[in-house]
Amino acid sequence: MNSPVKTEEIKQPSVVFNYISLILLLLGLGLFYGLELNVWLRWGIFVVSILAAAGTFFFLAPMGINLHGYIRDSWRELQKVVWPARKETMQFTWIVFLFVLILSLFLWAVDSGLAWLLYGVILGKGS
Known part of the structure:
Protein backbone atom coordinates (compact mmCIF):
# COMPACT_ATOMS: atom_id res chain seq x y z
CA MET A 1 0.00 0.00 0.00
CA LYS A 80 23.15 32.24 -13.49
CA VAL A 81 22.01 33.83 -16.77
CA VAL A 82 24.26 33.22 -19.76
CA TRP A 83 24.22 36.41 -21.80
CA PRO A 84 24.67 36.22 -25.59
CA ALA A 85 27.85 37.43 -27.21
CA ARG A 86 28.00 40.81 -28.91
CA LYS A 87 27.89 39.22 -32.37
CA GLU A 88 24.74 37.24 -31.56
CA THR A 89 23.11 40.31 -30.04
CA MET A 90 23.80 42.38 -33.15
CA GLN A 91 22.50 39.61 -35.43
CA PHE A 92 19.26 39.28 -33.46
CA THR A 93 18.87 43.06 -33.37
CA TRP A 94 19.14 43.29 -37.17
CA ILE A 95 16.70 40.40 -37.57
CA VAL A 96 14.19 42.22 -35.37
CA PHE A 97 14.66 45.49 -37.28
CA LEU A 98 14.19 43.70 -40.60
CA PHE A 99 11.08 41.91 -39.34
CA VAL A 100 9.59 45.19 -38.06
CA LEU A 101 10.31 46.89 -41.39
CA ILE A 102 8.72 44.08 -43.42
CA LEU A 103 5.70 43.91 -41.11
CA SER A 104 5.21 47.69 -41.20
CA LEU A 105 5.33 47.69 -45.02
CA PHE A 106 2.83 44.83 -45.10
CA LEU A 107 0.43 46.59 -42.72
CA TRP A 108 0.79 49.86 -44.68
CA ALA A 109 -0.05 48.01 -47.91
CA VAL A 110 -3.09 46.30 -46.37
CA ASP A 111 -4.31 49.57 -44.83
CA SER A 112 -3.85 51.49 -48.09
CA GLY A 113 -5.54 48.73 -50.07
CA LEU A 114 -8.52 48.59 -47.75
CA ALA A 115 -8.80 52.39 -47.72
CA TRP A 116 -8.76 52.47 -51.53
CA LEU A 117 -11.30 49.65 -51.70
CA LEU A 118 -13.65 51.20 -49.16
CA TYR A 119 -13.42 54.87 -50.13
CA GLY A 120 -12.53 54.63 -53.81
CA VAL A 121 -14.51 51.67 -55.04
CA ILE A 122 -17.39 51.04 -52.61
CA LEU A 123 -18.22 54.59 -51.46
CA GLY A 124 -17.03 56.35 -54.62
CA LYS A 125 -15.19 59.09 -52.71
CA GLY A 126 -11.89 59.26 -54.58
CA SER A 127 -8.97 60.32 -52.44
Missing part, protein backbone atom coordinates in the same frame (compact mmCIF):
# COMPACT_ATOMS: atom_id res chain seq x y z
CA ASN A 2 1.14 3.47 -0.76
CA SER A 3 1.36 5.82 2.16
CA PRO A 4 -0.11 9.27 1.76
CA VAL A 5 2.36 11.91 0.71
CA LYS A 6 2.89 14.65 3.23
CA THR A 7 2.83 18.10 1.74
CA GLU A 8 4.15 21.24 3.28
CA GLU A 9 1.89 24.18 3.63
CA ILE A 10 3.09 27.20 1.73
CA LYS A 11 3.37 30.10 4.08
CA GLN A 12 1.75 33.21 2.68
CA PRO A 13 2.65 36.63 4.01
CA SER A 14 -0.01 38.72 5.61
CA VAL A 15 -1.16 41.57 3.40
CA VAL A 16 -1.72 43.72 6.47
CA PHE A 17 1.92 44.82 6.40
CA ASN A 18 1.60 45.82 2.76
CA TYR A 19 -1.40 47.96 3.63
CA ILE A 20 0.46 49.50 6.56
CA SER A 21 3.35 50.38 4.23
CA LEU A 22 0.96 51.97 1.75
CA ILE A 23 -0.79 53.92 4.50
CA LEU A 24 2.55 55.21 5.80
CA LEU A 25 3.54 56.38 2.33
CA LEU A 26 0.20 58.09 1.76
CA LEU A 27 0.34 59.67 5.21
CA GLY A 28 3.80 61.07 4.52
CA LEU A 29 2.71 62.37 1.13
CA GLY A 30 -0.41 63.93 2.63
CA LEU A 31 1.56 65.61 5.40
CA PHE A 32 4.13 66.83 2.88
CA TYR A 33 1.51 68.64 0.82
CA GLY A 34 -1.05 69.34 3.53
CA LEU A 35 0.95 71.00 6.27
CA GLU A 36 2.16 74.57 6.07
CA LEU A 37 5.53 73.92 7.69
CA ASN A 38 9.13 74.73 7.07
CA VAL A 39 10.33 73.06 3.87
CA TRP A 40 13.00 71.09 5.74
CA LEU A 41 10.47 69.77 8.24
CA ARG A 42 8.13 68.76 5.41
CA TRP A 43 10.92 66.88 3.63
CA GLY A 44 11.94 65.28 6.92
CA ILE A 45 8.41 64.01 7.49
CA PHE A 46 8.30 62.66 3.94
CA VAL A 47 11.67 60.88 4.24
CA VAL A 48 10.74 59.40 7.63
CA SER A 49 7.46 58.08 6.18
CA ILE A 50 9.34 56.47 3.28
CA LEU A 51 11.83 54.88 5.67
CA ALA A 52 9.03 53.65 7.95
CA ALA A 53 7.13 52.20 5.00
CA ALA A 54 10.26 50.51 3.67
CA GLY A 55 11.06 49.11 7.10
CA THR A 56 7.54 47.79 7.49
CA PHE A 57 7.55 46.30 4.01
CA PHE A 58 11.02 44.75 4.17
CA PHE A 59 11.44 43.59 7.75
CA LEU A 60 8.03 43.04 9.31
CA ALA A 61 6.67 40.55 6.81
CA PRO A 62 5.54 37.54 8.85
CA MET A 63 6.76 33.97 8.48
CA GLY A 64 10.00 34.87 6.76
CA ILE A 65 8.53 35.71 3.38
CA ASN A 66 9.55 39.25 2.49
CA LEU A 67 10.76 41.37 -0.34
CA HIS A 68 14.36 41.23 0.81
CA GLY A 69 14.48 37.45 0.35
CA TYR A 70 12.80 37.74 -3.02
CA ILE A 71 15.36 40.28 -4.23
CA ARG A 72 18.24 38.17 -2.91
CA ASP A 73 16.94 35.05 -4.70
CA SER A 74 16.31 37.01 -7.88
CA TRP A 75 19.88 38.32 -7.81
CA ARG A 76 21.20 34.77 -7.47
CA GLU A 77 19.13 33.65 -10.45
CA LEU A 78 20.28 36.65 -12.46
CA GLN A 79 23.90 35.64 -11.89
